[in-house]
Amino acid sequence: MKVAIASDHGGIHIREEIKKLMDEMGIEYEDFGCECSTSVDYPDYAIPVAEKVANGEFDRGILICGTGIGMSIAANKVKGIRCALVHDVFSAKATREHNDSNILAMGERVIGPGLAREIAKVWLTTEFEGGRHLNRVNKITDYENK
Secondary structure, eight states: OEEEEEEOGGGHHHHHHHHHHHHHHTOEEEEOOOOOSSOOOTHHHHHHHHHHHHTTSSSEEEEEESSSHHHHHHHTTSTTOOEEEOOSHHHHHHHHHHHOOOEEEEETTTSOHHHHHHHHHHHHHOOOOOTHHHHHHHHHHHHHTO
């Protein structure tokens, strides 16, 4: 698995924790920033990551900002992206099993680094169940392709 990861200024600390986690798990990743603590625009980080996941350069993406909301909205504008905003372990598992989410968004001002690591680990290790869920995901893809 190859993961693209990025944050704006509000998600730098959790991004670093998730990178450590992926190192521990032996997951290949590329960090797309940001490297500053001054205010930046989250779409400048979310959209490039989403495009790289959508075009198949990366299998999945992880985006972090203050709340995760802006990143998830921006990423979901890219065709083929199913970005899930997650702040609990149950939802991390469910969004992979049922929605085949390909980008995870989290908010550093909403959750701490320990919970963020748990969420990311579950999300990274959970597979899509397919079955009845595949039909539902296909309906989203069909709509996008209109």
